[in-house]
Amino acid sequence: MAFHYALSADLGPERREAAHAPPLSSAIEVRGLWKVYSRQKGDALSPGIVENPEALEVLEKDRRAVVAVRDVAFSVEPGETFIVMGLSGSGKSTLIRCLMRLVEPTAGNIAVNGRNVTAMTSQELVRFRRTEVAMVFQHYGLLPHRTVLENASFGLKLRGEEAAARTGKAKEILSRVGLEGWGRSYPASLSGGMRQRVGIARALVMDSPILFMDEPFSGLDPLIRRELQDELIRLQRTLRKTIFFVTHDLSEALRLGDRMAVMRKGSIVQVGSPDDIIADPADDYVARFVQDEREQVARAERRMAERRAG
Amino acid sequence: MFPKALEYHVAPAVNSFIDWLVVEHAVFFDAVSMGILSLLLKVNRFLIWLPWWSVLLAVALLGVYATRRPLAGIFLGLLLFPIGMFGLWPMAMETLSVVITAVFLALILGVPVGVLMAERRGASLVLRPLLDAMQTMPSFVYLIPAMMLFGLGKVPAVLATLIYALPPVIRLTELGLRQVPQAVEEAALAYGATRWQLLREVRIPLAMPSILAGVNQTTMMALAMVVVASMIGARGLGQEVLLAINRIDVGRGFEAGSSVVLLAIVIDRITQNLARRWEPPTR
Ligand SMILES: Nc1ncnc2c1ncn2[C@@H]1O[C@H](COP(=O)(O)OP(=O)(O)OP(=O)(O)O)[C@@H](O)[C@H]1O
Ligand SMILES: [Mg+2]
Numbered sequence: 001m002a003f004h005y006a007l008s009a010d011l012g013p014e015r016r017e018a019a020h021a022p023p024l025s026s027a028i029e030v031r032g033l034w035k036v037y038s039r040q041k042g043d044a045l046s047p048g049i050v051e052n053p054e055a056l057e058v059l060e061k062d063r064r065a066v067v068a069v070r071d072v073a074f075s076v077e078p079g080e081t082f083i084v085m086g087l088s089g090s091g092k093s094t095l096i097r098c099l100m101r102l103v104e105p106t107a108g109n110i111a112v113n114g115r116n117v118t119a120m121t122s123q124e125l126v127r128f129r130r131t132e133v134a135m136v137f138q139h140y141g142l143l144p145h146r147t148v149l150e151n152a153s154f155g156l157k158l159r160g161e162e163a164a165a166r167t168g169k170a171k172e173i174l175s176r177v178g179l180e181g182w183g184r185s186y187p188a189s190l191s192g193g194m195r196q197r198v199g200i201a202r203a204l205v206m207d208s209p210i211l212f213m214d215e216p217f218s219g220l221d222p223l224i225r226r227e228l229q230d231e232l233i234r235l236q237r238t239l240r241k242t243i244f245f246v247t248h249d250l251s252e253a254l255r256l257g258d259r260m261a262v263m264r265k266g267s268i269v270q271v272g273s274p275d276d277i278i279a280d281p282a283d284d285y286v287a288r289f290v291q292d293e294r295e296q297v298a299r300a301e302r303r304m305a306e307r308r309a310g
Numbered sequence: 311m312f313p314k315a316l317e318y319h320v321a322p323a324v325n326s327f328i329d330w331l332v333v334e335h336a337v338f339f340d341a342v343s344m345g346i347l348s349l350l351l352k353v354n355r356f357l358i359w360l361p362w363w364s365v366l367l368a369v370a371l372l373g374v375y376a377t378r379r380p381l382a383g384i385f386l387g388l389l390l391f392p393i394g395m396f397g398l399w400p401m402a403m404e405t406l407s408v409v410i411t412a413v414f415l416a417l418i419l420g421v422p423v424g425v426l427m428a429e430r431r432g433a434s435l436v437l438r439p440l441l442d443a444m445q446t447m448p449s450f451v452y453l454i455p456a457m458m459l460f461g462l463g464k465v466p467a468v469l470a471t472l473i474y475a476l477p478p479v480i481r482l483t484e485l486g487l488r489q490v491p492q493a494v495e496e497a498a499l500a501y502g503a504t505r506w507q508l509l510r511e512v513r514i515p516l517a518m519p520s521i522l523a524g525v526n527q528t529t530m531m532a533l534a535m536v537v538v539a540s541m542i543g544a545r546g547l548g549q550e551v552l553l554a555i556n557r558i559d560v561g562r563g564f565e566a567g568s569s570v571v572l573l574a575i576v577i578d579r580i581t582q583n584l585a586r587r588w589e590p591p592t593r
Contacts, residue, residue: 144516154498
């Protein structure tokens with residue numbers, strides 16, 4: 001492990017150059033990523049803390065710190081749909097937010113499209129978020145005071161595009177996600193499924209190669225969820241984006257994912273194709289995880305069958 | 311009894327501080343005074359220049375826009391009619407120009423301070439007691455130094471009104487900004503919003519109903535100050551009230567007093583409904 005754990009702020013210009021340059025073939029490349037939340041305000045944690053397991057353990061035991069992401073490493077290939085699964089609190093949201101620095105990592109290295117995200121200045125970060133990535137949120141994060149059309153073109157506006165151009169692009173995308181004619185409505189008048197379609201439109205209109213999705217369909221009822229999954233599969237067939245997708249729904253992971261990672265208490269315990277993971281769980285946790293989900297599906301199916309029969 | 315030995319006065323210090331300001335910084339205070347006065351006179355001249363019926367019309371139209379009900383708007387316009395009937399139109403315009411100037415300055419100063427308090431916890435902690443003091447300190451206490459620094463008349467009236475009416479704008483701006491949902495802010499940041507874009511595109515628009523509620527309160531408080539302001543020589547409806555009191559002319563006092571009330575009702579309904587219009591649509 002001849003790897004530097006360093007926070008971006010600590011990197012001088014020379015060291016920034018020397019910082020790990022990943023092979024260009026990966027869309028996302030993460031090495032030794034940590035995120036430690038401190039419970040006390042102003043209780044600043046130095047990046048060095050992650051190299052001192054005993055001190056970290058003490059902090060965790062005293063409930064002065066929460067290790068949300070623990071020494072995580074993985075890479076995602078271009079055009080791949082990469083799923084992250086794990087129980088509630090296992091650090092999935094923290095991880096996905098670290099990748100675009102909505103949450104500042106404590107230590108580690110992130111490269112997206114061959115660019116060192118951890119070393120970016122705030123201006124570079126703004127440009128990166130405007131052009132390279134787009135995100136879909138579980139709770140939509142739509143602007144309540146803007147129409148559907150304005151919401152869908154919001155990223156383009158931030159990027160400084162002309163009104164006419166962004167309206168044209170947003171209209172086209174809205175019709176692609178099945179929201180033709182809804183442009184003048186406000187988010188509050190839409191159902192959850194339709195709101196998330198707006199969220200997806202807002203992300204797709206950016207035309208960025210990478211899509212981050214944090215449990216985008218978790219708040220929706222099963223039928224709508226299924227519908228939107230199909231929609232995503234359909235869109236992905238032509239778009240071929242790199243998708244980093246967080247979920248805790250195994251069937252969703254199976255339908256959408258090329259590969260998946262299972263997280264537990266901040267660590268990734270297994271990475272592989274969904275089928276491989278189900279066939280050969282790395283440990284008890286993964287086995288139980290997969291088992292529970294399977295039983296749930298089986299139970300639901302049994303209930304459906306009974307209902308059909310009765 | 312509080313022990314005599316522990317008695318200590320800050321009064322002499324305050325006195326000499328004000329004296330020092332008056333003597334040493336006269337130029338500065340004169341400049342501020344001139345600036346406010348010229349603004350006030352412009353507003354006043356414009357309001358006086360307007361034909362009375364055009365003011366009624368403008369209020370009615372604004373009322374229709376704000377309340378979205380034609381009848382309510384027309385009613386608000388007609389509420390100003392009795393003021394003219396009582397022969398108090400010029401005084402009402404005089405009062406209105408003090409209120410408008412004070413509210414304008416309150417917005418210019420208050421919104422940025424509210425933004426600062428929402429962004430920086432430290433600023434919030436330091437400024438909050440100051441705002442409390444501004445609202446609870448009896449106004450006569452600062453009217454006297456205001457007169458010493460700015461002379462008699464309209465300018466200290468505007469400043470006294472400002473001191474009293476500034477806190478609501480600041481408080482409600484801060485409150486509105488703090489209430490913006492975390493998820494919306496995060497989404498804006500994720501799409502590459504700069505701090506300034508976040509403020510302009512997301513936080514201020516979403517805080518707008520709250521900010522306008524602050525404008526409403528500020529305007530009401532400014533109107534409440536007109537009588538007090540007239541004691542230091544500001545003309546207007548307040549002066550009429552004072553004259554009536556001095557002459558024990560109850561009827562005239564009633565006319566002037568109800569003119570203040572009518573003005574207050576009109577301004578209150580319009581700003582309140584404007585605030586409501588700014589709320590994000592729920593359907
Ligand atoms: N801002 C924060 N400050 C302190 N602790 C936090 C913060 N955000 C998250 N945590 C903690 O970090 C851990 C991981 O949280 P995270 O939200 O990443 O989990 P998750 O896997 O997304 O869970 P869920 O499925 O419920 O969304 C949790 O223990 C959580 O309490
Ligand atoms: Mg989460």
